[in-house]
Amino acid sequence: MKLEWDEKTFAKFSYLGDVRISGDGKRVAYVLTKANLKDNRYENTIVVEELESGERKYVENASMPRFSPGGTKLTFVRGNEEKKTSELWLVDLRSMSAKKLMEVRNILDVSWNEDDRRLLITGFRRRDDEDFIFEDDVPVWFDAKGFFDGEKTTFWIYDSEGEEILEEFTAEKFASGIWHGGEVLYAQHHREEGKPAMFKFYDIFRYREGESERIFEKVSYAPVDSNGKLVLLRGKPEKEKLSEHDYLYIWDGGEVEPLTERFAYNSGMGRLDAKGNLYFTMAKEGRVSLYRLSNGELTPIVEEKAWVVGFDVSDDGKVALLKQTDTMPGEVFLWEGELRQLTDYNGPVLSRLRRRPIKHFRFKSLDLELDGWYIRPEVKEGEKAPVVVFVHGGPKGMYGYYFKYEMQLLADKGFYIVFVNPRGSNGYDEDFALRVLERTGLEDFQDILNGVEEFFKLEPQADRERVGITGISYGGFMTNWALTQSDLFKAGVSENGISYWLTSYAFSDIGLWFDKEVIGENPLENENYRRLSPLFHAKNVKAPLLIIHSLEDYRCPLDQSVMFYHVLKDMGKEAYIAIFKRGAHGHSLRGSPRHRAKRYKLFVEFFERKLKKYEEGFDVKGILKESS
Secondary structure: OOOOOOOHHHHHHOOOEEEEEOOOOOOHHHHHHEEEOEEEEEEEEEEEEEOOOOOEEEEOOOOEEEEEOOOOEEEEEEEEOOOOEEEEEEEEEOOOOOEEEEEOOOOOOOEEEEOEEEEEEEEOOOOOOOOOOOOOOOEEOOOOOEEOOOEEEEEEEEEEOOOOOEEEEEOOOEEEEEEOOOOOOOOOOOOOOOOEOOOOOOEEEEEEEOOOEEEEEEEEEEEEOOOOOOEEEEEOOOOOOOOOOEEEEEEEEOOEOOOOOHHHHOOOEEEOOOOOOEEEEEOOOOEEEEEEEOOOOEEEOOOOOOEEEEEEEOOOOOEEEEEEOOOOEEEEEEOOOOEEEEEEEEOOHHHOOOOOOOOOEEEEEOOOEEEEEEEEOOOOOOOOEEEEEEOOOOOOOOOOOOOHHHHHHHHHHHOOOEEEEEOOOOOOOOHHHOOOOOOOOOOHHHHHHHHEEEEEEEEOOEEEEEEEEEEEEHHHHHHHHHHHHOOEEEEEEEEEEHHHHEEEEHHHHHHHHHHHHHHHOOOEEEEEHHHHHHHHHHHHHOOOEEEEEEEOOOOOOOHHHHHHHHHHHHHHHOOOEEEEEEOOHHHHHOOOHHEEEEEEEEHHHHHHHHHOOOOOOHHHHHHHHOOO
């Protein structure tokens, strides 16, 4: 039986995450998530797989699996919805008997000490007054976290056998910590003139025996892993711009030595094995590849048209990883010299769906050669099909060889899908990423237009009179901007985007540093904050626009969409706004199942009715009734 792509098809897929491998390399664990549309919730199950026998064990209603160094125990976190707390549990993998260790308001991370007994638990605490929030620091809120309300990161050192908290200490919000032998290394944001230099500069501390000692001050890297002897740092010694690339460095207690600077591309996740070999991901021209670096020699583990979205390494160098492609959601693979696939949760569903691979092309835009891709729908001979241009987030996001549900959905409905990596994208050298700063909407927009023009040369059945554009975040900004700058686009769906950079600077959780870098310093005086804002070009909009936003978005707050919508309506433009009552900036992927289904329905139907049926208005009540 063949399956059809529609707004509910996403719920048929299995979503895998947080893959882990035991230190002895005998077991793999990961979180299996299913979207339950009927009950409007996500169901998380930890799967533990014995690599030799293939036997699987399951822990329901659980996430954050962490193997003990000996490999026989596993901790996991279980949310208590009634109490709104997080419970930490331990399960013995030999008997599958479990016990609850502790219950706190929030757990962000858990890691085992090499003694196979102590745990480092990271969480946070707030004032939590029932009547008001109080803050004397910036920002007052953060996306997907809410209001800080005096938040401090809390670290607990916990004895998993005696079931007691041995030590507790605090640090500033967003602090992160790792075990390094018997001590804890943690990084928190460096402060300059009383303000946190968020995500740009860190101070790194050593904690042991109740005392904290600062060992690095005002550096742009933070510790991400340790094998007990060597510490892996990710970032840079000192950044001038947040948008600069991150690289990986090693520290043995003496000088910090660079490991991946020489590869030019942005380094992602990194892990060390017991021998000190480095395993890391690198974004490169639409791929996210995985490598091992040993004694200066680089060995590709996954270097293909794919994205590695998570991995873990055993003491002896076995790698468990999550890999996805343009036609396959993530599955678990194992590397031990050769790569083999461990899971195929989505295979039976995918075999019943028509999947369309992406086609790559290169094109010239101003002073650069750029990458673009497109998906070709079924088009009858002699006919033409409409086109939807996607713009990624960022601007330092990246398109390429990963599974994008909306693209497959629209292509199945008869739309060409076009997407490019304009200047400012990830996956290229650092200069490429920095070219967009203080010029957002200028040359990067021309890159998108030039990519679309090259696509038209490749596909004569694409209808240039029926072109839509869409994107989220920076892609939402670019959708707003495109409709004010070009008559090419006949419809747009802007999601969680920006319309006025000045209020974004003042209102967004990251505006005080991100917007000042992307748009320019001195926001109250800098003309860029007006010149590069779609709001002030609204009179140029001719195409119908659907604006989608989520109420709990603190990254690109709701004011951005409401302002643009109000101004467009006041000018007599065709505009619609859908405000989802729940959901942070990433609501398109992390909203509730019904939330996501409704969003997909609105998204598809708007382009169907504006680029195919040429309908006036947008009867949202009738549209949602069709899918109920």
